Amino acid sequence: MSQQPVPDRAAILEALDKVKDPKTGKGLSAAGLVRGLVLRGARAAFMLEVPAADVPSYRAVREAAEAALSAVEGVETAQVILTAENEAPQPPSVAPKRARVSADPQARLGHMPEAERPEHVRKVIAVASGKGGVGKSTVAVNLAAAFAAQGLRVGLLDADIYGPSAPTMLGVDGEPTFDDEKRLVPLEAWGLKVMSIGFIVEPGDAAIWRGPMASSALRTMMGSAWGTADQPLDVLVIDLPPGTGDIQLTLVQRLKLDGVVVVSTPQEIALIDARRAATMFAKTGAPILGVIENMAWFEDPTGARVPIFGEGGAAAEAERLGVPLLAQVPIEMALRQACDAGQPLVATRPDSAASRAFLQAAERLA
Ligand SMILES: Nc1ncnc2c1ncn2[C@@H]1O[C@H](COP(=O)(O)OP(=O)(O)OP(=O)(O)O)[C@@H](O)[C@H]1O
Secondary structure, three states: OOOOOOOOHHHHHHHHHOOEOOOOOOEOOOOOOOEEEEEEOOEEEEEEEEOHHHOHHHHHHHHHHHHHHHOOOOOOEEEEEEEEOOOOOOOOOOOHHHHHHOOOHHHHOOOOOOOEOOOOEOOEEEEEOOOOOOOHHHHHHHHHHHHHHOOOOEEEEEOOOOOOOHHHHHOOOOOOOEOOOOOEOOEEEOOEEEEEHHHHOOOOOHHHOOHHHHHHHHHHHHOOOOOOOOOOEOEEEEEOOOOOOHHHHHHHHHEOOOEEEEEEOOOHHHHHHHHHHHHHHHHHOOOEEEEEEEEEEEEOOOOOEEOOOOOOHHHHHHHHHOOOEEEEEEEOHHHHHHHHHOOOHHHHOOOOHHHHHHHHHHHHHO
């Protein structure tokens, strides 16, 4: 059996340099337009990032670049994602009153005038946390599965550019294709439409992308083919990266979120960070829909609840924010195992205490 040749990075850059950038007249590689080149098996992909106004005129360049990539030995699938350059966050043009309220630049943010929701998506809910490792992705995946259990058409956008978890937690991987309109087509798993940066780049590669490229990748993923006019998506759950950085700002600026669910453990430090995240979203005008307390307790073999990370903090925080405490999710070995096994616990063991908590949260959010 003949071995499939592996595409060579240098050969690819050379091939792409034969495609000319219409603006500078240089080859694409020399012009610095080959960004985030990913070689994964027989698949080669990169982002062609150009100023927003130039996008239409670069469609032909994208086609030519894809043809050049496909012609390189070993490349079976070539994907060039044409995307508008990320501009620095701008305050909205018509918010003079807000701008005077505070010198904090975040306080001047609102939805960008061009903020929009992806086509054929009825509701967009982001899952956020101020701190890493509190179980935000676990909540996002199981919340999405809980919405699906209600019979809704559900999408999950794993926007955690710096640590995508959907491929592992849903046991799904593959190469998203493009539809006729050149939108990414989400993969399907557990009845969910799933899009993750993890499908596009090698694990670990995303973290080294510069911030604006990450934002730009995110915007491309947001514009995926989530639904159709006949079959719109009922809800899109977005798993945000933890914290209050550029990615979150881009998201809330660019996308009309219907709301944000904040995840925290009962621990004081996690709550302080959750408060910071909640404050950021409140300033950007995205409503906080509620708090989900994760790792609320551990049930010992006698059935007693052991509050490993403390008690009552999330309820108090929700009250302080004037939002509901949507659910308290216990620490459950089965939940950790289900995440590792690529199975949403809500789908496989809906009667477990953790699953019931996710289903309750979904009901309250519906
Ligand atoms: N309630 C729970 N019971 C048991 N294990 C849990 C629970 N919640 C989360 N975990 C486990 O904790 C780990 C971290 O969870 P997860 O990846 O969801 O956190 P995260 O907040 O999204 O992390 P990051 O900020 O790094 O993306 C995972 O292994 C997950 O399975």
